[in-house]
Amino acid sequence: MTPITKSLYLQFLKCQNSFHLIREGVVTKPTTSSFGGYLEWGDFLSLCKNQFPNSPTIEKSPNREEGFAQSLALISQNISHFSAQLRYQNLVCSVEFLEYDTERDGWILWDFRPIGSIKQDILRSFFFYKQVAEGMGLRVLGFKIIRIQTKFVYKGGPILPEDYLLIEDMTPRMESESGIRTEEWNKFQNEIQKTSEQSVHYSFLENNPSCRSLKTCLSPSHCAKGKENAKEIFDYRDSSELAKQWFATGYTSYESVPDGELSPIQKIQKEAHKTGMVHFDKEALSQYLSNVTKTVAFLDFESVNPYLPIYPDTKPFQHIPYLYSLHIWNGETDTLVHKTYLHEDIGSDPRQYILSHLQNDLPKDITIFSFNDFFEKLIIQESANVYPEYLEFWESVKSMFIDLALPFKKLWIYHPMQNGKASLKEILPCFSKESHIGLTIREGQDANYQYLRLIKKQVTTEEKKRVLEDLIAYCKLDSYGLFLIYRMLQEKLSVI
Numbered sequence: 001m002t003p004i005t006k007s008l009y010l011q012f013l014k015c016q017n018s019f020h021l022i023r024e025g026v027v028t029k030p031t032t033s034s035f036g037g038y039l040e041w042g043d044f045l046s047l048c049k050n051q052f053p054n055s056p057t058i059e060k061s062p063n064r065e066e067g068f069a070q071s072l073a074l075i076s077q078n079i080s081h082f083s084a085q086l087r088y089q090n091l092v093c094s095v096e097f098l099e100y101d102t103e104r105d106g107w108i109l110w111d112f113r114p115i116g117s118i119k120q121d122i123l124r125s126f127f128f129y130k131q132v133a134e135g136m137g138l139r140v141l142g143f144k145i146i147r148i149q150t151k152f153v154y155k156g157g158p159i160l161p162e163d164y165l166l167i168e169d170m171t172p173r174m175e176s177e178s179g180i181r182t183e184e185w186n187k188f189q190n191e192i193q194k195t196s197e198q199s200v201h202y203s204f205l206e207n208n209p210s211c212r213s214l215k216t217c218l219s220p221s222h223c224a225k226g227k228e229n230a231k232e233i234f235d236y237r238d239s240s241e242l243a244k245q246w247f248a249t250g251y252t253s254y255e256s257v258p259d260g261e262l263s264p265i266q267k268i269q270k271e272a273h274k275t276g277m278v279h280f281d282k283e284a285l286s287q288y289l290s291n292v293t294k295t296v297a298f299l300d301f302e303s304v305n306p307y308l309p310i311y312p313d314t315k316p317f318q319h320i321p322y323l324y325s326l327h328i329w330n331g332e333t334d335t336l337v338h339k340t341y342l343h344e345d346i347g348s349d350p351r352q353y354i355l356s357h358l359q360n361d362l363p364k365d366i367t368i369f370s371f372n373d374f375f376e377k378l379i380i381q382e383s384a385n386v387y388p389e390y391l392e393f394w395e396s397v398k399s400m401f402i403d404l405a406l407p408f409k410k411l412w413i414y415h416p417m418q419n420g421k422a423s424l425k426e427i428l429p430c431f432s433k434e435s436h437i438g439l440t441i442r443e444g445q446d447a448n449y450q451y452l453r454l455i456k457k458q459v460t461t462e463e464k465k466r467v468l469e470d471l472i473a474y475c476k477l478d479s480y481g482l483f484l485i486y487r488m489l490q491e492k493l494s495v496i
Contacts, residue, residue: 047164064085147165298327
């Protein structure tokens, strides 16, 4: 029988259909790992392990039986150990630390997570561990987690575990929510029993209470047989559960949903898709651009946000800029200038250099366009707080920013090729010949990861040169894309 892991159990709670499809090997399990988490995991794990000196570790092995046997041997001797490999019937799991409490003669289940807050999946994971452990005959006394203290401010030197780590006893919360967790588990057990000797009936509507969209479905051909192409209705803005009701009614396309069931912005989408024409609200866009200066700037930052702080006066997960791309367009002379700065001295804090170069490169008193400008403004503000000689610069530019994402969020302009999306990467190909598809680095998470690789010295000298070039190319297209979108808006305003 195929073993049921913790991740498979969590998948069941998200979507019963996907649980069966993955378990039967029909589809592959979706990846949940983000770019480059492993680059920091080893250091984080070491800090956690330092809390339990002299405890043995079950090393990973291709042969899982060895791990189960080693854990059983240690459990039989009441020895606490890391990476405990537990198995009960067809349920298997790996517990970060299995601690034996001598005084109470029982076991405490520990989890190590590089996160700042507790989510439902943590509690569900603990419950899964508990079911396996108790099935093996272990007396489970409690649940504890080591996570990140998000208020921690790094001051340089070695990170001290007592300041950086937050040890939290989850036992009271597990006890208070035991009814919810038990209900989930019983539902899981009933489904296993119900489907053990018969084929599974897949239904997007009947068997998928938490799944709201065919866009995220692992296998529409199973869950919505014959209606695999009904994804259009889930592209409607702000549709969520409503789109599921439309699907149940039999609507399969933008055009099929009656106007009476649509919001004003959804009607805009429908009309654009029916006619193939770009929606353009001249009045709203004219007002939006009414105070733009003759010379304008287009700014994009790339940052790294490690959960193990690297630079002094930073917090876990704080975004630290290491690269910017700045396009400056003079509307009177129709000239475009590009300026960029990439911090190549990996061992030093890039923020002061970023601020210094940006202050020199950015003309005074001009409009600055960014896409979701909250991020760019936060980068400058937080950096200037650490280097107060640039606070005056921050004060001079903060009111000059305009968010170029706003017209697309508000649907003042909408291209049918957007398919309901409003990200720069989706918008740019709709209104220009440019696209991120041909780049080696195509998204911000990857750029973050690549620079972290440089910091962690995970690249060769030759590869470092290529990565730096790729980072510059990616950031440059983002700011150039902003320029193209702005010019497009201007041109449309002048001809409509």
